[in-house]
Amino acid sequence: MSSVFGEVGYAPLPDGRRLHYVGRGEGRPVVVLESGLGASRVEWGLVMPAVAERTRVVAYDRAGLGRSDRDPHRRHLERMVEDLGHLLDHLGEERYVLAGHSLGGPIIRSYAAAHPERVAGLVLVDQAAEELDLYHRKGIRAVTMAVHSVMAGLAALGVKIVPAELRRILALFPPDMQAEALAEMTRPSELRATLAEYAALAEGFARLRSSKAALPPVPVTVISGVLSPSRVERRVRPELVASHRRLAEAQPHGRHVLARRSGHMVPQDEPDLVVAEILRLIP
Numbered sequence: 001m002s003s004v005f006g007e008v009g010y011a012p013l014p015d016g017r018r019l020h021y022v023g024r025g026e027g028r029p030v031v032v033l034e035s036g037l038g039a040s041r042v043e044w045g046l047v048m049p050a051v052a053e054r055t056r057v058v059a060y061d062r063a064g065l066g067r068s069d070r071d072p073h074r075r076h077l078e079r080m081v082e083d084l085g086h087l088l089d090h091l092g093e094e095r096y097v098l099a100g101h102s103l104g105g106p107i108i109r110s111y112a113a114a115h116p117e118r119v120a121g122l123v124l125v126d127q128a129a130e131e132l133d134l135y136h137r138k139g140i141r142a143v144t145m146a147v148h149s150v151m152a153g154l155a156a157l158g159v160k161i162v163p164a165e166l167r168r169i170l171a172l173f174p175p176d177m178q179a180e181a182l183a184e185m186t187r188p189s190e191l192r193a194t195l196a197e198y199a200a201l202a203e204g205f206a207r208l209r210s211s212k213a214a215l216p217p218v219p220v221t222v223i224s225g226v227l228s229p230s231r232v233e234r235r236v237r238p239e240l241v242a243s244h245r246r247l248a249e250a251q252p253h254g255r256h257v258l259a260r261r262s263g264h265m266v267p268q269d270e271p272d273l274v275v276a277e278i279l280r281l282i283p
Contacts (some may be wrong), residue, residue, distance in 0.1 A: 004176045005045055005059070006052075011090035019087050020067035021060035025052030029120045030093045031278055033059040034084065036102030037128075037201070038194030040066030042181040043101065045173055046271035047278075055282050060087055064193025066184055075196040077204025081110045088118065097281045099123035099274070101267050103197070106130055106208055109215060116216030121281035125274055126225045126259070126266050129243035130205035134236055149195060160186040169268045221255045221277045222248040225262040225269075233263060 006022035013019065022041055031051055033044045041059035051057040062080060063071035073079060084107060088096060097120050100108040105127020112119040128135070166185065170178045184190055222244040228234040241258075248254035257277060262269035 004174075004180055005041055006048060011060070011087045013083065013086050017063065017069040017071060019060055019063070019069075019083060021058050021087065022048075023056060023058045024048050025054070025056045027055030027282075028093070029055065029095055029097050029282065030091060031055060031057040031097045031099060031282075032084075032088065032091070033057065034098065034100035034104030034108050035059070035062070035065075036104055037197050038065065038190070039101070040068075040184060040190075042066070042173075042177065042184065043267055045177045045181070047267050047274050050271070050275040051278055054279055058091065062193075062197070064196065065190060070189065070193065071196075074200050075193075076200040077106060077110060077208060079200075080107050080197075081114070084108070084111050085115065094118070095120040097121045097123070097278065099125060099278055100127060101125040102264065103128050103201070106205065110208060110213070112215055112218075113211075113213035116218075119216055119218055121219040122215070122221070123274070123277050123281065124220070124222045124244070124247070126223060126240075126262070126264050127244070128205075129240055129247075130209045131243060132236065132239055135205050136202050162186065165265075169265055172268050215251060217252050219253040219255070219281050220248065220251040221257060221280070223257045223259055223266055223274065223277060225264050225266050226258050226260045227263040229263050237263075 003022060006024040009021050009023060010018040011021060033047070035041065035043050040061040044059040048057050048059060061068040063069065063075065063083060071079065095118055098108040098112065105124040108122060109124070112122055162182070170181060173181065224241040224244040226241070228237040245256050248256035257273070259266045259270045259273055267274050
């Protein structure tokens with residue numbers, strides 16, 4: 001079975017849930033892509049085809065997103081890392097190159113720290129930085145939770161809201177990918193899954209911040225978006241880029257790359273840059 005994003009597969013989990021994934025290409029090491037908060041495999045639609053020309057690449061939907069089963073448990077960071085581990089076990093490779101965007105960065109970093117023998121390299125694409133106050137301020141969290149709750153409620157009533165940034169990003173995709181992505185992104189279940197991920201974000205980031213878990217001595221590339229299209233981003237962007245630079249400099253094989261035509265959505269705005277940095281880690 002296949003979709004416009006690749007060949008379809010399902011990874012069974014110990015509790016009976018299934019994670020939906022798509023794969024393209026042949027070769028080793030296999031590249032596995034981890035999406036940002038509330039995002040499914042579709043955010044990698046512009047990256048996967050080019051990576052697949054060189055090696056096998058897999059993108060998946062976290063619980064409740066895309067075509068994956070929902071998780072009745074709290075969606076804290078450790079739970080997401082655990083699910084990723086089961087997916088990698090199902091795929092059956094000894095080692096992987098992992099690339100993660102936004103929230104996907106802390107997820108793959110946490111997995112790499114716990115399972116260094118399974119990771120051949122990391123590409124962190126404008127990753128969320130757990131030490132930033134943005135993720136921990138109660139006022140910001142309350143407003144964000146309220147917005148997500150309202151959008152989920154409206155979607156349940158049949159009112160589909162497509163934010164301007166989402167419309168802009170979808171316009172970059174081929175029409176067939178646009179249709180599949182839009183159909184999923186506006187579903188009530190998708191918005192509830194996004195809300196569930198955000199609800200547990202601060203506590204997971206607090207534990208990650210205090211853990212000081214070391215990454216394995218493998219190539220680690222950190223890509224930072226440069227542009228700041230919104231007022232919030234203009235305030236946060238310098239701190240985020242500085243955090244990315246510190247992380248790269250702390251690694252024995254670290255590399256910091258600036259995406260000069262992108263803000264946060266680097267996989268859509270500069271997919272060629274993301275592809276190039278992933279393929280640098282493929283022998």
